[in-house]
Every structure is written in structure tokens, then in C-alpha cells.
Amino acid sequence: MDYYEILEVETSATTAEIKKSYRKLALRYHPDKVNEEGRDEAEAKFKELTNAYEVLIDETKRHNYDLYGNAEGPNGDNGGGYGGYDDFYGGGGANGFGPEDFYRFFNGMGGDEYGYASSSPPKPAVPRTDDATIEVDVTLEDLFKGKVIKTTITRDILCTLCDGVGYKKNAINKQCPDCDGKGVEIKIKRYGPGIIRQESVNCTKCEGRGKIYRSKDKCKKCLGSRVQEETKIYEFEIKKGAHSGESIVLEGASDQAPGKQSGDIRLTYNCKPHDSFQRKGDDLYMKYKITLVELLSGFSKIVAKHLDGRALKITTPKGKVLRPGDFIKLKNEGMPSKKKSASWFSSSSSQKRGDLYIELEIEFPQDNWYLEKNDLVSLLNILPTKLQNKLDIEKQEIPSDCLEDANVEDISDIIITNKQLLPQEKEHHENGHGHGHRGQGSNGQPECPQQ
Numbered sequence: 381m382d383y384y385e386i387l388e389v390e391t392s393a394t395t396a397e398i399k400k401s402y403r404k405l406a407l408r409y410h411p412d413k414v415n416e417e418g419r420d421e422a423e424a425k426f427k428e429l430t431n432a433y434e435v436l437i438d439e440t441k442r443h444n445y446d447l448y449g450n451a452e453g454p455n456g457d458n459g460g461g462y463g464g465y466d467d468f469y470g471g472g473g474a475n476g477f478g479p480e481d482f483y484r485f486f487n488g489m490g491g492d493e494y495g496y497a498s499s500s501p502p503k504p505a506v507p508r509t510d511d512a513t514i515e516v517d518v519t520l521e522d523l524f525k526g527k528v529i530k531t532t533i534t535r536d537i538l539c540t541l542c543d544g545v546g547y548k549k550n551a552i553n554k555q556c557p558d559c560d561g562k563g564v565e566i567k568i569k570r571y572g573p574g575i576i577r578q579e580s581v582n583c584t585k586c587e588g589r590g591k592i593y594r595s596k597d598k599c600k601k602c603l604g605s606r607v608q609e610e611t612k613i614y615e616f617e618i619k620k621g622a623h624s625g626e627s628i629v630l631e632g633a634s635d636q637a638p639g640k641q642s643g644d645i646r647l648t649y650n651c652k653p654h655d656s657f658q659r660k661g662d663d664l665y666m667k668y669k670i671t672l673v674e675l676l677s678g679f680s681k682i683v684a685k686h687l688d689g690r691a692l693k694i695t696t697p698k699g700k701v702l703r704p705g706d707f708i709k710l711k712n713e714g715m716p717s718k719k720k721s722a723s724w725f726s727s728s729s730s731q732k733r734g735d736l737y738i739e740l741e742i743e744f745p746q747d748n749w750y751l752e753k754n755d756l757v758s759l760l761n762i763l764p765t766k767l768q769n770k771l772d773i774e775k776q777e778i779p780s781d782c783l784e785d786a787n788v789e790d791i792s793d794i795i796i797t798n799k800q801l802l803p804q805e806k807e808h809h810e811n812g813h814g815h816g817h818r819g820q821g822s823n824g825q826p827e828c829p830q831q
């Protein structure tokens with residue numbers, strides 16, 4: 381079969397197109413991706429595919445193939461000379477398509493479209509020791525002011541006497557025959573379909589030392605275990621304005637182990653709920669209850685103790701009537717912001733801050749709050765008793781000339797309820813507009829009932 385047909389591309393296909401198609405097909409026919417019965421067939425197909433790819437991706441080979449029908453040129457034999465497939469599963473990469481290419485190929489899948497072409501050969505992943513995670517509770521005050529957390533951590537480090545070898549420094553040794561003194565073997569590990577990783581694994585015979593020692597030369601300090609414990613105080617600095625759930629990472633500060641990279645120490649801080657303040661981004665929110673009189677007359681009071689200990693005293697503007705749903709906004713009284721200040725002239729020492737929003741909750745007086753009827757009368761004399769908005773007046777006032785006396789029904793048996801107690805609305809809609817409504821014209825004006 382023609383190489384172009386195998387790769388399902390035009391004879392004019394670009395290198396990029398060939399790569400793309402190969403990737404797609406290679407995934408489909410990869411022997412690890414099919415079930416037991418189909419494996420032989422898939423393996424043959426995959427081999428054929430890789431063979432074709434190897435030729436068409438190489439400019440010289442492709443040229444030869446186009447001209448002479450084989451990759452080697454006029455004297456070459458048809459279809460031979462490729463051993464790359466076997467290289468995936470062991471053996472040396474004599475034909476230039478070794479494990480590294482395979483690695484590169486699959487790991488390029490998730491990246492840019494032609495990751496294969498642009499990525500450099502990967503370094504084998506060195507195993508890491510476990511990351512150490514620490515979780516601490518902090519207060520909103522801590523996040524406001526910043527805090528240094530000191531904690532004692534005990535970890536394994538390489539034995540300081542033998543530098544993690546486990547044997548005396550000048551002990552007699554010979555080169556390990558299994559790894560030729562390298563101490564490591566490169567292994568390809570499969571983590572799932574299409575996920576391949578190279579790992580350097582410690583040679584089992586010499587345990588990564590590359591050398592073989594006599595057992596009587598074991599290090600006196602670690603007794604051959606190669607590690608010792610170290611206890612140290614670590615400092616983690618939580619910056620002003622940090623957010624709950626963030627982490628501070630000390631890279632490579634976790635356990636040390638021979639032949640392994642040290643993992644990280646990660647300290648995650650979680651903020652406990654605050655009694656007064658709630659945080660949203662860099663802004664703070666709090667609720668503050670005022671009386672109906674304060675709503676009308678304004679107030680001047682200490683409303684909160686801020687996170688830095690200051691008392692916040694608020695005086696509302698003279699004559700200002702506060703309304704249900706109003707917030708009082710205090711600029712720059714929120715959390716320190718990690719965002720850079722927008723204005724060029726502000727010095728770097730003055731950190732930008734969010735705002736503080738105080739939600740006003742109104743406490744209405746109890747029923748029968750007045751002591752004498754006179755209190756009510758004086759109130760009626762002071763406060764406006766008429767609606768002030770002209771539209772509201774027009775909407776609610778029913779012209780007297782379209783009402784007969786007999787049509788006025790006195791209802792005293794009323795129930796005062798509230799939103800929470802209303803009947804729950806059902807999904808379906810009652811049909812009919814205006815049904816059961818008091819007649820109201822489309823112009824929003826009250827109408828007299830017909831007839």
C-alpha cells in the first residue's frame with residue numbers, strides 16, 4: 381500500500397499535515413488501545429503506519445520514495461530498513477526513532493498543534509520524594525496584617541557523614557556491573573492510554589550508588605540507611621491581603637532520599653469565618669442594625685472595630701434619609717490588595733486597598749409602640765402623609781367620578797403576611813391576562829369597570 385494512502389494524506393501534504401494525521405491514526409491503532417483479539421492486527425497496522433511516517437517525515441527519504449518508490453534511493457530495496465517500532469518496546473534507537481521520540485510524540489499531544497516538531501528531547505523524570513503538606517487556620521486579621529508562621533518540621537536528609545552513600549567515604553569499592561557505574565536505569569512507564577513517561581530508576585543491584593561496597597564498611601552514623609533526621613524551624617510569610625486557601629511552597633524542602641529529587645513543603649492557610657466581616661475579593665462587608673429613628677434622622681456612632689484594631693466612627697450626612705437596602709461604603713477600608721495601584725504617583729509603600737461596605741438593617745418598632753395617641757398625632761404632623769411621586773399618585777388614585785357609593789366595600793378582615801409566608805409559586809402559569817385583575821388599561825391608567 382502507498383505510504384500516502386496509509387497515512388491518509390495527499391501526495392502534496394505538508395510535513396505538518398503528515399504529523400497531524402500520523403498522530404491521529406497512531407492513537408487509533410496503538411496496540412495498547414485495542415482489545416486482545418484485535419491486537420495483532422492493530423500492531424501490524426501500527427507498524428505499517430510508523431514505517432510510512434518515518435519515510436514521509438524525512439525530506440530525503442520522502443524525495444527518494446516519490447522518485448524511486450523506496451526511501452533509500454535508486455539502489456535501495458523496497459520497504460526495508462526501519463526498526464523504529466521495536467524501539468518503543470526496548471532495544472537501542474539505532475534507526476533514530478527511539479523511546480525519546482515516542483515520549484515526545486505523545487506528550488506533544490496536549491500542547492501546541494505541532495508540539496512534536498518544536499519540543500526538545502525531554503530529560504528523564506527523576507522520582508521525587510513525597511510533598512509535605514501543612515494546613516493552618518488563620519484569622520481575617522492575619523490576612524489583613526500579614527503573618528509569619530513558624531513551624532518545626534522534621535524531615536529526612538542525606539546522611540551528612542557519608543553524603544548519602546551509606547558507606548565510609550574512603551571505603552574500597554568496585555564499579556557496579558549492572559549499570560556500568562551510572563547508578564540508574566531509564567525506564568519507560570505507561571500511565572494510561574497515550575501517557576508515557578521516562579523515568580530514571582535507581583539500579584537495584586547497587587541501589588543507585590554505581591559502586592559496590594563491602595558490608596563491613598557501612599557508615600557509622602546512618603548505619604547504611606543513607607539518611608538521617610533533621611529538625612528545623614521553617615518560616616512561612618503570609619503576605620498582607622493574602623486570600624484564604626492559598627499556599628506557600630518551599631520547593632525541594634521535603635525529605636531527601638538517595639537518587640530522588642526532594643518534594644516540596646506546601647503550607648496552605650485557611651481563614652476562619654470572622655464575627656463581623658465577610659470578605660469578597662478585596663472588599664469587606666458587614667451588617668449593622670439601626671433603628672427607624674436613625675434611618676430618618678441619621679446617626680453618629682462607632683460601628684465596628686476594624687481588623688487593625690481601629691474603631692470606625694461613622695457620622696451620616698446631615699439631613700440624609702437612609703433607606704432599606706442602603707449600604708454605607710467606606711473607601712479603602714477593605715483588605716490590602718495584591719493588585720498594583722493604578723495611579724502612577726502613589727508610592728509603592730502605600731498598598732492599594734479594597735472598600736468596606738456596611739449593609740444597613742433596620743429595626744422597626746414593636747406593634748403599639750406609641751404610649752399615647754398624641755404621639756401618633758405629632759408624628760403625623762411631622763412626617764409627610766401624602767405620596768410625593770406623581771406617577772405613584774396617578775397609578776393608585778381611583779377617580780371618584782367613576783365610583784358609586786354602593787361599589788365601595790369596606791374590608792376590615794385583613795391579614796398581614798410577609799414574603800416568606802407567601803404561597804410557593806408553581807411551575808405552570810395560570811392562563812389569561814387580566815383575568816382576576818382589577819381593570820387596568822394598557823396605558824397604565826385606571827379604568828372604570830365595564831357596565
Ligand SMILES: [Zn+2]
Binds near residue numbers: 556558560587591
Ligand atoms: Zn548498579
Ligand SMILES: [Zn+2]
Binds near residue numbers: 540541599602604606
Ligand atoms: Zn551515613
